Amino acid sequence: MGLWGTWSAAIADEPTFEQGRTMFIETGVEAPDREPTWYASMVAQPHAPVFEMPATRGTQGRYYPYTYPVTLKDLVRFHGHxxxxxxxxxxxxxxxxxxLFPDGIIDRSVLRGISGTSPCWSDAVAYLTGARLQYGTLGFFRDTRYSHAILLYREDTDTAVLATWKQGINNIPGEPVMLPGKIDWEPTVSMEKVNALKAVVKQAGGNPTPYQVDLMRHYQWQHINDILEHPLEQSYQAKVIEDFQWEEWVDPEKTIAEPHVRGDTRLKNYPYRSRPVVPEDEVEMPE
Structure with a gap:
């Protein structure tokens, strides 16, 4: 097994929690930010996703017993548009x-992610998984046909899931949809028109008209709000990848040869003090 497989096995020795049995995390204790703004109007749509995530109590800290919500507005602020x-x-x-997380609690300390090289996709994967290039947990697809798909890997359960859009909302000229699903609803915006417009506006060195630039933006805004009017399973699909091997999926030319080992979450499951106010003989300071 290569470097990545060996590293994965070492990390997987420490399983994460099982909600309601080995760990008790309270969710829904903070309202998600669904207030629409000029830069994130889509958060008000009925099926805009919300991600419930636990955190650790500072660096080298234990799990908090609560989650906080992440919305598309958070992603837009991180990504820049x-x-x-x-x-x-x-x-x-x-x-x-x-x-990957059927209990709905997304633990970013056990995730890796793969995307295409577009920052729109890699930023979303990095933000939602905590994957980072310097840790060797964020990768880019070796096969560029997957450029507008994502692959998320949960280390502690050794589960990899490939996810992408369904045929019918895909709008990258000349790029295939890598899973077989098709939508069963009719988009407001014609994908043929979007593809034709993108072929002009996004062409490297191209010279679109000002009107075409504005029209493409309008189509994209309309397209996303349209999708989020429907349950996400109607527009996106996922598949578990059996016998997943990280090095078979990532582009080795876009990886760090000697990644750092992440250390800031290593004490997330550390034992507690014997009681909230400890007796004097348990008070210890470094020499």
């Missing part, structure tokens, strides 16, 4: 998380 790609990637991740 409300492009359709970031929303597509987040929606695909939400569908993948139904398999």
């Amino acid at each position: 409300d492009c359709e790609g970031t929303t597509h990637a987040a929606n695909a991740a939400w569908v993948a998380f139904q398999t």
Whole structure:
């Protein structure tokens, strides 16, 4: 087994929690930010995803027993603009998380992710999984046909899920949809028109008219709000990848040869003090 497989096995020795049995985390204790804004109007749509995530108590701290919500508005602020790609990637991740975290609590300390090289997709994967290049947990697809799909890997359960859009909302000229599902609803925006427009506006070195630039933005805004009027399973699909091997999926030319071992979450499951106010003989300070 290669470097990545060996590293994965070492991390997988420490299983994460099982909600309601080995760990008790309270969710829904903070309201998600669904207030629409000029840069994130889509958060008000009925099926805009919300991600419930636990955190650790500072660096080298234990798990908090609560989650906080993440919405598309958070992703837009992180990424820098409300492009359709970031929303597509987040929606695909939400569908993948139904398999990876059936209890709905997304633990970013046990995740890796693979995307295409578009920052719209890789930023969404990095934000929602905690994957980072310097840790060797964020990768880019070796096979560029998957550029507008994502693959999320949960280390502690050794589960990998490939997720992407369904045929009918895909709008990258000349790129196939890598899973067989098709939508069963009619989009407001014609994907043929979007593809034709993108072929002009997004062409490297191209010279679109100002009107075409504005029209493409309008199509993208309309397209995303349209999708989020429907349950996400109607527009996105996911598949468990059996016998997953990280190095078979990532582009080795876009990886760090000697990644750092992440240490800031290593004490997430550390034992507690014997009681909230400890006796004097348990008070210990470094020499």
